[in-house]
Amino acid sequence: MLDKKEYGFIKNDEDWKKFLKKEKINDYSSIRVRRAKMKGWAKIAFIVLRIYIIIMLIIVILGFLHIV
């Protein structure tokens, strides 16, 4: 329970609604996030990342086979 006097800056419904809106309490993740279209340097970066992962996986498999 909050002490009403300490939170006197919220005096009425309007203040309460303003607070909820400012803090986005009810609409927390309000920014819409859609699937990104890959283009430019990002597209190249993802290709490089795939190659890096494949190389690392090959090294991991070879390494583990070596250990076993």
Next chain:
Amino acid sequence: MQGKSGDRFDINEKLNGLPVELRLRAIDRLKVERLRRNKGLIYRLLLIIALIGPGILVMIADNDAGGVITYAQTGSIFGIGFFIPFVVLMVPVAYFVQEMTVRLAAVTRRGHAEMIWRRYGGFWGAFSLIDLVIANTLTLITEFIGITLGMSIFGIGEGYAVLIGILFVSTVMLTLRYHKWERVSLIIAFFNMIFIPIVLFAHPDWGMVAKTFLNWNVPGGLSAIFIYVLIANIGTTIAPWMLFFQQSSEVDKGIVPADIPSGKRDTFIGACIMGAVAISIIILTGTLVFGAQRVGSPSSYDISFILSTIASKVGMLPVKLFALGMIDAGTIAAIALTASTSWAVGEAFNWPKSINLPFIEGRKFYIPGLISMLIAALIVLAPKAPLGFINLTVQVIASIFMPAALLFLLLLVNDKQIMGKHVNKKWENAVMVTIMGVLIVMSGLYGISVLMPKLI
């Protein structure tokens, strides 16, 4: 009319009308707002304290049991010559990378796993989630090893040590809601600084410590061991789970764009503490253990050898304090890793994802983290568990995962559609790309070096 005059307006009534996790978050934010509106030094200070949390937690949790052992080994193998300035250099690196998660959290109010899943699709989302969950579970094993090692100094058996660890972490996670969870975690994190006064037992030559910045050199020249220790130090300073943990934690804390400067301050303070703890451990073992064995001798890697050398030179008290630090480091990291797994799984599957949820309502959220902790604990207790092999696997997974995690971070923080005016500035991107380049090369080398040591 009710509420218009304010006479019959009851803030507690309004709060009770909200779902439990939103109610608790609203209360936390009301407290922050109240502190903001009050003038005076005390209120300013209280506001700063209220807004610290995820940044300090992530940085101190990064000084986990494995990290503490790595810093102890670093000092005992190479002394203070190279690695004191190096750790100082790593402080802004850690800050730079983690600060971006503050901005992402404040603007998107979504965790890192959720952002990757939604923005870059199921393949990369699943790739990140699987990597993170496996790496977190395996890292938890190293935390329990640290806890059992620390408790063994006080004569507590392995089984009891693991049980105490599980019960403590579960209790913190299941019984405390976000604000109290964060405050209790901060108190535990505070004890990580126990490593700082321990260094006084070594009576280090502070003049020599200062001179390391003037005569920065590699003792014994570049060697395979040096590269290995260098990469291990980078790996302990910045890790993929940290990005996921801090972003989710900031979201659960409820920060808004106006809180970004406070989040940055929190991260900066955390990075400085992380650096101070790391430097203290390196000075301690660099002063007392370095030179006790020749460089590269297997003993210099062994934490038991390091602790017994410290005990033989300055007595058992610093060793006992060091053991307490190990228990604390393992515990705070276990709390962070368990929460990180729960948040990431909740975000990926769009399940409830807040520590503000009571267990029954948020069981889908809590169970993945708890299961990962139980698996880790059982592996530690299993007879003949291949712990060396597990430690190696942790490093390899981190090596593969790190470039992907950093790439997603860079893409997200430069995404104008999402970040608006909070996108990276050009100079920030230049610094970040440089850090990424070094980390990718080092992570790759580390992955190769642990699996194919003859190659490096």
